[in-house]
Amino acid sequence: MIIRGKVVGSEIPRFKHRWFGILEVEAKGERYKLYMSGVAQWLITGDEVEIHIKNKPKKGNVLDFDDYELYKFYEGEKIKVWPLWEKKYEVKRFSPLTGELLYIYRIKAREATYESDFEAIAELEQYHYASQKERVALWRCENGHTFEANTKQTCPVCGNEKVHILEIKGSTPASRFLILELENREEYEPRILAYVRVDPPIPLMHRRLPNGEIEKNIREKVFPEEWFKPSFWPERIMKELYEELKKKYPRKVARSMLWEKAKWQALRESNTAGARIARVVVHPD
Ligand SMILES: [Zn+2]
Known part of the structure; x- marks a missing residue:
C-alpha cells in the first residue's frame, strides 16, 4: 500500500x-x-x-x-x-598455486543503522592512531549518567549494566557513517570490517603555488557554491541565538538551551551537495 x-x-x-x-x-x-x-x-x-x-x-x-x-x-x-542505502559485493580469493577459487567474501556496504553498528564503529575507532589517549565514545546508562569509554561497559557511577552508545566523539550531528559488513564470517572474523565517516562541509582548502606562496580558501574557486552552502555551522548560529536568548532568560539557562537550539537550526539550514570524507578506519586484521 x-x-x-x-x-x-x-x-x-x-x-x-x-x-x-x-x-x-x-x-x-x-x-x-x-x-x-x-x-x-x-x-x-x-x-x-x-x-x-x-x-x-x-x-x-x-x-x-x-x-x-x-x-x-x-x-x-x-x-x-x-531503508538506508546498501550494496552487496563479492570478493573472490583464488589459490596462488592452482588458481582455484578458495573462498568468497560476501560484503555488504551500507549506512550505519543499528545500535550495534555504532558500537562496532567505536571499537574500530580505537585502532585509529589519533585516539590512543582519548576515549572514543560517549555512553549513557538507563539512569541517565553519561560517561566516556572505548567499549560498552557498566556505568562507572551507578553500576547499571543497561548502557547505550550516545555519540562517537569527534563526529558532528551532521556526520553520516558508512560501514562494510562481512556477511559470511567465521567466528574469528570481525563483523564490521571498516567504516567511513562523511561530514559536511567541504573544508576551506589551501594550495601552494609554484612560487611557494600559499593561496588560502580556494574552495569557492573549485566547487560551485551549492556544494558547500549552506553548511552545518552551529557555532555561528549559537552566537546569534545567545544574544537573543540572553535578553529573555538568565545567562545560565540561555547557555544550556543554546546548543540544542543551534544544533537543530544548523541541521535545518545545512543543505550541501558535497561533503568530505572525514575518517576511514579499517580493521587491522
Ligand atoms: Zn549510571
Whole structure:
C-alpha cells in the first residue's frame, strides 16, 4: 500500500540517538509513527513524503524498521530515505598455486543503522592512531549518567549494566557513517570490517603555488557554491541565538538551551551537495 502524507510533530522526539528516531507522518487523517535510525532528524515538519507500507502497522500505527519504505519529495524529485542505502559485493580469493577459487567474501556496504553498528564503529575507532589517549565514545546508562569509554561497559557511577552508545566523539550531528559488513564470517572474523565517516562541509582548502606562496580558501574557486552552502555551522548560529536568548532568560539557562537550539537550526539550514570524507578506519586484521 502506498500513501502520501506530511511530516508532523516537533523535532525533539524525532531524534533519540544515532540509531533510533521516530518520524511522525500524517496521511489520510491518520498519524503513523515510523521507527528509523537517527536520519529521522533530517526530515522537517511539513515535508511531503510517500510511505510504501510492506507489513501491516503495529498497535498505535507504528511501522518498525522493516515494515516500510519512505520517499521524500524534494524540488520535484522523489528521493528514497528509508531503508538506508546498501550494496552487496563479492570478493573472490583464488589459490596462488592452482588458481582455484578458495573462498568468497560476501560484503555488504551500507549506512550505519543499528545500535550495534555504532558500537562496532567505536571499537574500530580505537585502532585509529589519533585516539590512543582519548576515549572514543560517549555512553549513557538507563539512569541517565553519561560517561566516556572505548567499549560498552557498566556505568562507572551507578553500576547499571543497561548502557547505550550516545555519540562517537569527534563526529558532528551532521556526520553520516558508512560501514562494510562481512556477511559470511567465521567466528574469528570481525563483523564490521571498516567504516567511513562523511561530514559536511567541504573544508576551506589551501594550495601552494609554484612560487611557494600559499593561496588560502580556494574552495569557492573549485566547487560551485551549492556544494558547500549552506553548511552545518552551529557555532555561528549559537552566537546569534545567545544574544537573543540572553535578553529573555538568565545567562545560565540561555547557555544550556543554546546548543540544542543551534544544533537543530544548523541541521535545518545545512543543505550541501558535497561533503568530505572525514575518517576511514579499517580493521587491522
Ligand atoms: Zn549510571
